[in-house]
Amino acid sequence: MHATAWHNGGQPTDAAGYGIKFSAADRDRHFVKEWDDVVLELEGGHTASVTLSRSFWRVCSELRSADIGRWLIDRKVAPWQRGNLPTMVVTPIEGNRFSTRLLKRHVLPGPGKR
Numbered sequence: 001m002h003a004t005a006w007h008n009g010g011q012p013t014d015a016a017g018y019g020i021k022f023s024a025a026d027r028d029r030h031f032v033k034e035w036d037d038v039v040l041e042l043e044g045g046h047t048a049s050v051t052l053s054r055s056f057w058r059v060c061s062e063l064r065s066a067d068i069g070r071w072l073i074d075r076k077v078a079p080w081q082r083g084n085l086p087t088m089v090v091t092p093i094e095g096n097r098f099s100t101r102l103l104k105r106h107v108l109p110g111p112g113k114r
Helices: 024-030 066-074
Strands: 002-007 018-021 037-042 046-051 062-064 087-094 097-102
Touching: 018 066, 037 066, 046 066
Parallel strands: 037 097
Antiparallel strands: 002 018, 002 087, 018 062, 037 046, 087 097
16 A cells, blocks of 8 residues: 655654554555554564554544654655655555555656756
8 A cells, every 4th residue: 555654743853753644545444443553564674563543543544653753764755845745655464564665756857857
């Protein structure tokens, strides 16, 4: 499934203010309400265990974690420019375990540049 990076609007250097946002449809299709947490195998060998909040199942379908924030910052995709959210692919592995990898951004040349 595709997801985007998320930030709470706080200090851009505070890793705890970051997360991964899912569509409600993907949340409902790939996550189980009985789970207390999920484990993300982050690209590059890092792992994050993230507690599923009550609001995850209502209106805030983000996994929030300082581990995710440090990963995004270390990968130099956070902080980002407004409207230019990093995107990623999150793949179910087994049970509450998922792999997560950033999608590479392709910058198209501007007019007159080739």
